[in-house]
Amino acid sequence: MSRPFADFVHPEDKEATAQAVRSLSEQNPVHAFVNRYRCKDGSWRWLEWRSYPRGDTIYAAARDITQRVETAQRLKDSEQRLAGIFDHLPDATFVIDAGGRVIAWNKAVEAMTGVPASEVLGKGNYAHALPFYGVRRPILADLVLKPDAGIESLYTNLRRQGQTLVAETHLPNLGHGGIYVWAKATALYDAQGRLVGAIESVRDTTDRRRAEEERLRLESQMQQVQKLESLGVLAGGIAHDFNNLLMAVLGNAGLALLDLPPAHPARENLSAIETASRRAADLCRQMLAYAGKGRFVVQALDLNAVIREMTHLLDVSISKKVALRYRLADNLPAVEADASQMRQVIMNLITNASEAIGERSGVISITTAAMECDREYLSEMPYAEGLEPGPYVSVEVADTGCGMDEATKARIFDPFFTTKFTGRGLGLAAVLGIVRGHRGAVKVYSEPGQGSTFKVLLPASAQPAQEESARAGTGGWKGSGKALLVDDEETVRVVGQRMLERLGFEVVCAGNGAEALAIFRERPGDFVCVILDLTMPHMDGEETFRELRRVRPDVCVVLSSGYNEQEVTQRFAGKGLAGFIQKPYQIDALAQALRKALGGGKPSNGR
Numbered sequence: 001m002s003r004p005f006a007d008f009v010h011p012e013d014k015e016a017t018a019q020a021v022r023s024l025s026e027q028n029p030v031h032a033f034v035n036r037y038r039c040k041d042g043s044w045r046w047l048e049w050r051s052y053p054r055g056d057t058i059y060a061a062a063r064d065i066t067q068r069v070e071t072a073q074r075l076k077d078s079e080q081r082l083a084g085i086f087d088h089l090p091d092a093t094f095v096i097d098a099g100g101r102v103i104a105w106n107k108a109v110e111a112m113t114g115v116p117a118s119e120v121l122g123k124g125n126y127a128h129a130l131p132f133y134g135v136r137r138p139i140l141a142d143l144v145l146k147p148d149a150g151i152e153s154l155y156t157n158l159r160r161q162g163q164t165l166v167a168e169t170h171l172p173n174l175g176h177g178g179i180y181v182w183a184k185a186t187a188l189y190d191a192q193g194r195l196v197g198a199i200e201s202v203r204d205t206t207d208r209r210r211a212e213e214e215r216l217r218l219e220s221q222m223q224q225v226q227k228l229e230s231l232g233v234l235a236g237g238i239a240h241d242f243n244n245l246l247m248a249v250l251g252n253a254g255l256a257l258l259d260l261p262p263a264h265p266a267r268e269n270l271s272a273i274e275t276a277s278r279r280a281a282d283l284c285r286q287m288l289a290y291a292g293k294g295r296f297v298v299q300a301l302d303l304n305a306v307i308r309e310m311t312h313l314l315d316v317s318i319s320k321k322v323a324l325r326y327r328l329a330d331n332l333p334a335v336e337a338d339a340s341q342m343r344q345v346i347m348n349l350i351t352n353a354s355e356a357i358g359e360r361s362g363v364i365s366i367t368t369a370a371m372e373c374d375r376e377y378l379s380e381m382p383y384a385e386g387l388e389p390g391p392y393v394s395v396e397v398a399d400t401g402c403g404m405d406e407a408t409k410a411r412i413f414d415p416f417f418t419t420k421f422t423g424r425g426l427g428l429a430a431v432l433g434i435v436r437g438h439r440g441a442v443k444v445y446s447e448p449g450q451g452s453t454f455k456v457l458l459p460a461s462a463q464p465a466q467e468e469s470a471r472a473g474t475g476g477w478k479g480s481g482k483a484l485l486v487d488d489e490e491t492v493r494v495v496g497q498r499m500l501e502r503l504g505f506e507v508v509c510a511g512n513g514a515e516a517l518a519i520f521r522e523r524p525g526d527f528v529c530v531i532l533d534l535t536m537p538h539m540d541g542e543e544t545f546r547e548l549r550r551v552r553p554d555v556c557v558v559l560s561s562g563y564n565e566q567e568v569t570q571r572f573a574g575k576g577l578a579g580f581i582q583k584p585y586q587i588d589a590l591a592q593a594l595r596k597a598l599g600g601g602k603p604s605n606g607r
Contacts, residue, residue, distance in 0.1 A: 034065070046070075091201040094120075095188070098196050112204060179206045221382060239284040243562035244489045246284065246584035250277045251495035254586040255502065281584055284562070300334040302465035303368055303395055303458075306342050317347065318354035318364065327367040334465035335393050335458040341434045348431050349397040349454050356401025356452060367396040370460065381441040381457065391460035392440075398453040404446040412444065431456075477595045478504040481528035485509045486516040486544065487560070488536040492583070496531065499587045503594070505529075513539030517547050524552040529578070529598060534561035542571060549576060558597050560585075 034048050046069040047062040086093065086104060092112045095104035105117040182205050188197040253274040260267050307328065314324060346366075353364045371392055378387045404412070413432045435442050435456055446452035483505040485496050490511070497507045505528075510516035513536055520527065530548060534541035541559060548555050558579040559572070579597035581589060 034069075089201070091203045093199065093201040095199045096197055103197070104199075109202075112202065179204050180209045181205060221385070239562055241562075242280070242284050243583040244492050246277050246281050247489075248491035248495050250274060250281070250584045250586055251499060253277065255495070255498055258502070258587070277584070284584075298336055298338050299466045300461045300463040301337045301339055301342065302332065302334055303337075303342065303393060304328045304332050305465065306339055307346060307366060307368070307395075310343060310346060314347070314350050317351060319357065319359070321359065321361045322354055322357055323361075323363050324350075325363060325365040327365060329367075329369045331370075332368055333370050333391060333393055333460035334463060335438070336461045336463075337438050337458060341438075345431050345434050345456065346395065346397070348428065349456075352428060352454075353397055353399035353401060353452070356399050356403075358401070362400040364400075365396075365398045367394075367398070369394045369396070371457075373457065378441070381443050387439065387441060387457075388459075392457045393460050395456045395458075396453060397456075398451065400451045403448045403450045403452055404444075405448050409444055409446060413442075477591050479528070479591075479594055479598065480504050482506045482508060482526050484516060484520060484527050484530040486511075486513065486530065486536075486541075487533040488512055489533075492533070496590075499590050500531075502587060503591055512536055513541070513544035513547075516544055517551070520548060520555075521551055524555070527555070529556040529558060529594060531558050531560055531581075534559055545572070545575070545577070556597055558593055 034046065036044055036046050038044050044066075045064055046066045048065045049060055049062050051060050083104075087106045089106055089108060092109040093104075093106045094102055094109055097103050101122055102120045103122065105120055110116055182203045183200065184202075185198050185200045187195055188199060190196045253270050257267060257270050257274070260270070307326065311324075311326075318324065350364060350366070357364070371394055373387075373389055373392045375389045378389060381387070412428050414429060431454075432442055435458070438458055440456060440458040443455045443457070444452065445455070483500050485493060485500060485507055486509075487493050487496065488511055493509045493511070497509055500507045508519060508527075510519055516530070516532070517539075520530070532541050532544060532548075536544075541561075545557055545559070548557060553576070556578040557576075558581060559577060560581050560583060562583045579593050581593040585593075
């Protein structure tokens with residue numbers, strides 16, 4: 001039996017009850033009325049009133065529906081929470097029903113497409129929901145199904161392939177230049193297992209993809225740099241050892257020519273040996289250049305002047321069917337560079353351009369310019385790690401030749417790589433090594449059939465250009481006194497001793513640093529100079545130099561190495577090094593180095 005209503009209704013709510021009864025009595029017929037009441041224990045209940053008219057009398061009954069109302073409210077709250085979560089999902093997400101109508105459309109879709117939910121919710125079909133994609137098909141159908149697939153095919157594939165379809169593509173109609181997206185469709189089933197719709201999410205992966213492409217590009221650059229460094233170490237080591245061998249060949253050939261009369265029949269053979277050895281020495285310099293150690297005499301240099309001096313040489317070095325055009329900028333800033341190596345860079349680029357044109361008629365243009373390079377531009381230059389933004393001078397060599405594909409461009413700076421039947425040396429690898437050694441970079445523009453352009457960037461100098469100094473001759477200079485020759489190569493010691501004796505010195509030889517120190521400590525005041533090799537086992541030239549200076553601080557030391565002067569002497573800056581001579585050297589170069597180190601006059605014995 002039900003309890004009387006007044007037994008559990010809160011006293012303060014009796015008026016509300018009376019009002020509910022009056023409302024029921026004023027409506028005829030009234031089927032239902034729902035209101036909330038507070039109970040005597042302070043809790044709240046929901047009651048559903050129903051009226052039953054009987055003549056002039058209306059009977060009313062109330063039923064407690066609190067549980068049903070609270071369940072409905074919880075369901076509503078849950079739906080609102082889910083809608084809020086759905087609306088704030090980072091991926092562009094929407095839901096379609098079995099008829100292809102959009103029934104949910106979150107803010108990320110609006111942001112991605114610019115289409116508000118009000119324009120698509122419940123309207124049209126799935127194809128109409130996505131007009132911004134520039135297609136008349138659903139995006140997932142467009143990505144992973146047949147070209148003419150529609151909503152039915154999407155559901156067919158969801159049934160056949162499982163509950164999820166995934167695809168990635170580029171959407172050209174969105175953003176600036178299109179965006180890359182990752183898309184996923186997931187089937188929705190009812191309690192009976194029937195497919196009733198699908199939820200799709202689209203994620204903008206443009207930034208991730210671009211970051212990945214940038215990472216791969218940097219990795220590729222790093223691999224190239226590491227390869228160049230490894231090959232550079234190898235090339236530098238080979239050049240160093242080869243220079244010692246050439247030292248013996250060139251030195252002995254030069255000494256023999258000095259001893260033979262002008263009409264001697266052996267002079268022609270010796271001259272041929274000397275010429276071939278000089279060419280081998282040039283190859284060593286290319287290898288050092290590739291190793292980034294090829295600068296010799298660095299000064300503020302006008303590249304326009306260097307190019308103008310080479311015009312005749314360039315003209316005779318290319319095919320007669322090729323025309324050379326010069327576009328040299330006015331008021332070009334100077335660069336800190338070695339003139340001979342800049343000539344080698346220009347000559348190699350011009351020769352390469354001429355070979356690209358072949359036997360056809362064509363044009364090679366040489367262009368110089370001053371430009372301001374920011375960090376973003378420099379980051380696009382291959383092999384340009386460590387370059388600082390600022391003013392640069394560019395030398396551009398462009399040809400109308402056959403051009404190159406990407407595979408060829410990726411290898412053109414490899415040593416001895418060539419597209420011709422036979423290669424002729426380091427070529428562009430030496431160009432890259434020289435430019436990198438000057439803290440510059442090389443950029444290549446080329447397409448098959450469209451020719452090639454090589455752009456060399458070198459940091460501009462704040463100093464005005466200097467005229468290249470002429471090389472002074474020996475002038476028959478002679479020295480005297482005791483000289484200490486230190487080298488771990490016996491062939492170098494033998495030919496060096498003969499040269500020094502020819503120049504008037506008494507020579508003492510040592511095969512390593514420790515032996516040299518032992519000799520020098522016995523009579524340090526006897527030696528007017530020391531010719532010291534840089535690279536020796538156990539105790540190298542740098543350590544030997546320090547120990548010699550401890551024994552006698554004013555000792556005159558001329559350093560000898562296969563590496564270039566700037567690479568070596570910067571390690572001895574401010575330490576009292578008297579001079580430097582690069583291997584392989586001949587007697588006139590040795591005389592010039594010693595005359596400069598000893599003050600130009602005739603040296604005296606001892607201190």
